Amino acid sequence: MTERNDADVLNRWRLILGKNAEGHIDFQGTESETDLFMSMESTLDFLYDMEYGDDIMRAGRSGGSGASVPQAAKWIEKVRRLFPKRTVEILEKQALDHFGLTELLTDKKVLSQMQPNMDLLKTVMQYKHLMKSDVLIEARRIIRKVVEELTEKLKSELRRSLIGKLNRNLPSNVRSMRNLDIKKTIRRNLKNYDKEQNEIILKNVYFSSRTKKYNKWRVIIAVDESGSMLDSVIYSAVMAGIFAKLPMIETRLIIFDTAVVDLSGYADDPVEVLMGVQLGGGTDINNAVSYCESLCNNPYETIFVVVTDLYEGGNPGYLLKTCSDIISSGSRMVFLTALDREANPAYDVNLGQKIADMGAFVGAMTPEQLGDYIGKMIQ
16 A cells, blocks of 8 residues: 555544544645545534534634634535535535524525435424524525426326327327327328339328327325324325326315314425425324315215325324225225325334225335326226
């Protein structure tokens, strides 16, 4: 190993162990190199000294008239300047999740510098109640960015699941092999048959449209906003937004804890839905399902989707009775114990089994699986 590599290894170990570690290691290299590593160390100390009981991240400590350490905005700037992107993401996440550095979400400048992603979206959802009006504007931008990315990933596949088969009676402007109407093309070009060459000359090629005839289905989505359902809340809002823009589905969106909030008027705008969610609190599933039952005009063309961990805060017997009435009426009923990319359920298995025995689907789904399920129902 070269001398240069030896110095790099020692410097990295010093950053890992910190300046107070037993068997002190000095930074190696030129003056500018050691200055760089000292800046990196002070930036890490700002975050990780809390492990040793020093709440150095809080401004306005007793005994002084101002902040004793850099404010969150300066800390983020240093992190981004000194560390690679992947390390920055890890430090930001730990600052928020492990050390509760909520200053990152109450300072508009800091929030604007953070990379919009699913983790940041979930953190914004958890802390948005702490944000002032100017910070909420930035939070809304982050939510919209992540929601648009999720929607774009899901939209085309879900539309294929839901829209249906080809309609051979309607022409299409989309000239693709997928829409090619071979029988019509041959039939219309028979008059161009060349006897000498023994072949049909194709002067016109015809394409078919996708089916436009459908019955209007009502999909009622009720989402438990307890903190444990955060991923499912986000995906439920995105899915409702996609469904709401499809002509064959009328979407109703309900958010609930012990109270019920009807957000159907915002179903086509997941950002507004997520800004309105208040995570936490108790859970009264029967209260929500009973409200949803009142929205059912035509049971045979209604699908109830209840996104919940099934930990009922009210009387489970009332919930079972309401579910029995809904299923007996002819409506389809789905209890999703998780709706996200991982689809790892954590729920009251005993209550879930009783509902499943009535004829409801109970289990976890990915968004694509929910799209396929509803597509099969409405076709």
